[in-house]
Amino acid sequence: MNKVNGNAGVQYAKVDTQHTYDGDVFPQIVVNNANCKTLAETVAFVQANQAELEAKLAKAGALLFRGFPIDSAETFDVFSAAFGYPNFTYQESLSNAVRINFTERVFTANEAPKDVEIFLHHEMAQTPISPSKLFFFCQSAAEEGGATPLCRSDKLFAALRVESPKLASEFKEKGVKYTTVMPAANDANSGQGRSWKSTLSVETVDDAEAKLKELGYSWQWLEDGCLKAVTPALPAVIDLADGSEVFYNQLIAAYMGWHGVRENPSPTITFGDGSPIPKDGLERIAELAEEFTFDLAWQDGDVAIVDNYRAMHGRRPYSGDRKRVVLVALVASER
Ligand SMILES: [Fe+2]
Numbered sequence: 001m002n003k004v005n006g007n008a009g010v011q012y013a014k015v016d017t018q019h020t021y022d023g024d025v026f027p028q029i030v031v032n033n034a035n036c037k038t039l040a041e042t043v044a045f046v047q048a049n050q051a052e053l054e055a056k057l058a059k060a061g062a063l064l065f066r067g068f069p070i071d072s073a074e075t076f077d078v079f080s081a082a083f084g085y086p087n088f089t090y091q092e093s094l095s096n097a098v099r100i101n102f103t104e105r106v107f108t109a110n111e112a113p114k115d116v117e118i119f120l121h122h123e124m125a126q127t128p129i130s131p132s133k134l135f136f137f138c139q140s141a142a143e144e145g146g147a148t149p150l151c152r153s154d155k156l157f158a159a160l161r162v163e164s165p166k167l168a169s170e171f172k173e174k175g176v177k178y179t180t181v182m183p184a185a186n187d188a189n190s191g192q193g194r195s196w197k198s199t200l201s202v203e204t205v206d207d208a209e210a211k212l213k214e215l216g217y218s219w220q221w222l223e224d225g226c227l228k229a230v231t232p233a234l235p236a237v238i239d240l241a242d243g244s245e246v247f248y249n250q251l252i253a254a255y256m257g258w259h260g261v262r263e264n265p266s267p268t269i270t271f272g273d274g275s276p277i278p279k280d281g282l283e284r285i286a287e288l289a290e291e292f293t294f295d296l297a298w299q300d301g302d303v304a305i306v307d308n309y310r311a312m313h314g315r316r317p318y319s320g321d322r323k324r325v326v327l328v329a330l331v332a333s334e335r
Helices: 039-048 050-060 073-081 153-163 165-174 196-200 205-215 251-257 279-292
Strands: 002-005 011-014 019-021 024-026 028-031 062-066 106-108 118-121 133-140 148-152 176-182 218-221 227-230 269-271 293-296 303-307 311-315 325-331
Touching: 024 028, 024 050, 028 050, 039 050, 039 073, 050 062, 050 303, 062 293, 073 106, 073 133, 073 303, 073 325, 118 251, 118 279, 148 153, 148 279, 148 303, 153 165, 153 279, 153 311, 165 269, 176 196, 196 205, 205 218, 251 269, 251 279, 279 293, 303 311
Parallel strands: 028 062
Antiparallel strands: 002 011, 011 028, 019 024, 062 303, 106 325, 118 311, 133 303, 133 325, 148 293, 148 311, 176 227, 176 269, 218 227
């Protein structure tokens, strides 16, 4: 790992596996310049260099902080709060993953079993309410595996435009609809096991229906008490201020990881007008995404900030007895 000095006292590291796009590395890696021995000094460092750090994040899509004195949910909470961004709570989210809150801002990342891969996605892009940035903190890295793959979704879509211009235009013009089944009770063994009561922050069927109506969903109650919900047409591609187009959706995760979707996508994911998305297109996009993916191999104490509008993330499977603990804090959208 080579160290490079930034302009305002920010020290960056270079590793061989970093990608380079438009002359910038992805992700950017910020290392402790030895001035941050305490949490207070780290907060002061963030605040003194916030403009530079934000500029790097906006271009790269992901920023890793390594070697800073962050070692608990509480210190991570303070670090993430130092940026002054509005909090996005798990409670108000429509995320379908089961999570546990540690502090007001901080909760567990997806608690799915360790052998389950969480495929690439933009956080909560399958719902109308998604966060703008994600803070990840590795409290305890897995013995083997457990990296967080980070994918430059803007570069993925640019590649798709070249390779399959018709399909790319269809995504852009039609958007996408997702059908999900929310269980009657939380199921911690599933990557999408959050109950409908928890997901919608309601207690009764009437309140659930009122919330769904407000969000523009259509729905159906199943015999076992599960709730099947269909989103309104959501964007599949968004435009960023710098002119880039981003494949902003949950299609890879849904196609590769959601139960039964790879065999038969249409009951779960369609274009926004309800027409089927070609299976070979989804297959190719999932494959193409790997070309723009950097695997963040966590070290204890690492913190990463991901721009949810530019980069996708996931979770590689892992093994070993050491408990992998990666915590998350989310930033509300200001778009
Ligand atoms: Fe996620």
